Amino acid sequence: MLAVTVPSFWLADFVMGFWFVYFQYYWLPQLRVRHFSAYALGLAAAYATVDSWFMVFTQHALFTSLPALMLVGGECLLLVPHNRRYLPVFVSMTILAYLLIEFVDTVSLTVTMLLTNVHFMNTLMGNAVTLTFDSVFFTLTLLGAFSTQAPIENLVQSMLGRDVEYLFLSLMSIMMLVFSLFEYSLQALDGSVGYLVFLMGISGVLMLGFTLSAYILVQSHLQVEHTHAQLQDKRFRDQYEAELHRQVVLVRQFQHDYQNMLLGLGGYLAAHDYAGFRQLYIDIRSRWTTSNAADLTIDDLANIPKIGVRYEVYHQYLEARRLGVDMYVNTPEPLTLTIEALRQLARIVTRTFPIVLPYAAQMQPAMVSLELLDTQYDVRFQLTFPVGDHAQVTAAHQLTSTQGQLDFSQVTQNLTLDTSMVLQVKRHWGQLEIVLPKNGQN
Helix, strand or coil: CCCCCCHHHHHHHHHHHHHHHHCCCCCCCCCCCCCCCHHHHHHHHHHHHHHHHHHHHHHHHHHHHHHHHHHHHHHHHHHHHHHHHHHHHHHHHHHHHHHHHHHHHHHHHHHHHHHCCCCHCCCCHHHHHHHHHHHHHHHHHHHHHHHHHHHHHHHHHHHCCCCCHHHHHHHHHHHHHHHHHHHHHHHHHCCCCCHHHHHHHHHHHHHHHHHHHHHHHHHHHHHHHHHHHHHHHHHHHHHHHHHHHHHHHHHHHHHHHHHHHHHHHHHHHCCCCCCHHHHHHHHHHHHHHCCCCCCCCHHHHCCCCCCHHHHHHHHHHHHHHHCCEEEEEEEECCCCCCHHHHHHHHHHHHHHHHHHHHHHHHCCEEEEEEEEEEEECEEEEEEECCCCCEEEEEEEEEEEECCEEEEECCCCCCCCCCCCEEEEEEEEEEEEEEECCCCCCC
């Protein structure tokens, strides 16, 4: 930035600070606060004021970076209480935001200086024109990067709590170090078009390097997710086909037994042996067992995405039928979640039903009801099940009755998305509700 007067310096800091904060949270919407634009404007104004004060009252070069460090440090401190796990990714996005605004700003400065002159750039009007170009370029950058928002969000969510997030942070730190070294090495050309051209070139190379690196990471991540989904699809499909084969065998066996029953009953009728007919009928009825063929098919779960959740729900349905528990699934609206959120929902299903099904198998009626509700801001997992006598919620995630105890404290443990859980009992029924926010926060 070129600024020689305090008003122009403050204005440049304010505009660039706003875009810097905006790009920090662009790929981390779960960390945004309410009225985010006002929040970004407030941070930018505070940063511009402190940086202008340092410019006026300090002359040492080391102090010029203190306002930026104070800004980023304050943001990191705000994340510590509730979003500590996002710190490595947030620092990576902060470095990306800095490199991005430096690249766009040098492009704007270079174009303006080539069209005008250095004297015009040192005026308040020249600074205002440059900042206008900056804002236009930043807006165009946002429109161009819009298609990358969902893949980067999925990548960020998948990196949380894993070593790869520190690898990503190391990559961004190296890029930041290289950019800083080149920037300081070009100080001899400061104030000239050559300085801006070289700075624009190196920042452009770094942005290209980040783009290629991020593309490779995203593609690798998507390939791993695709492979995992295929393996899970095959596993549950094999289970479904095995269950279907077992039902076909039972139907064929019933067909054979049914023919023998008719021949036997017909023989007694032909011989007018009504006592034998009655006894055979009683014997048939005493050996008769109802079919345990699944009433729910995988096609009935079309509103649930295949990746992760659909086959996990159907797997739990088959487990419920094996235990003699009737399970009903209701999904009134198609689920619209990111890949990571679907993975979290699948984990909730996997962890919840092994707790509830053995308990529900002891109750009358032995049944559970699963309802998945998709709202504008979250997806609600509601599981309703029968409870024993004197059932009550003894803790936030525990339920006790004369028939036993249910402990759901481990269901949402170690999930990367912030979830909320409500356990309640009404008469002879209990309900577990887990809210899975779409934007990663409640």
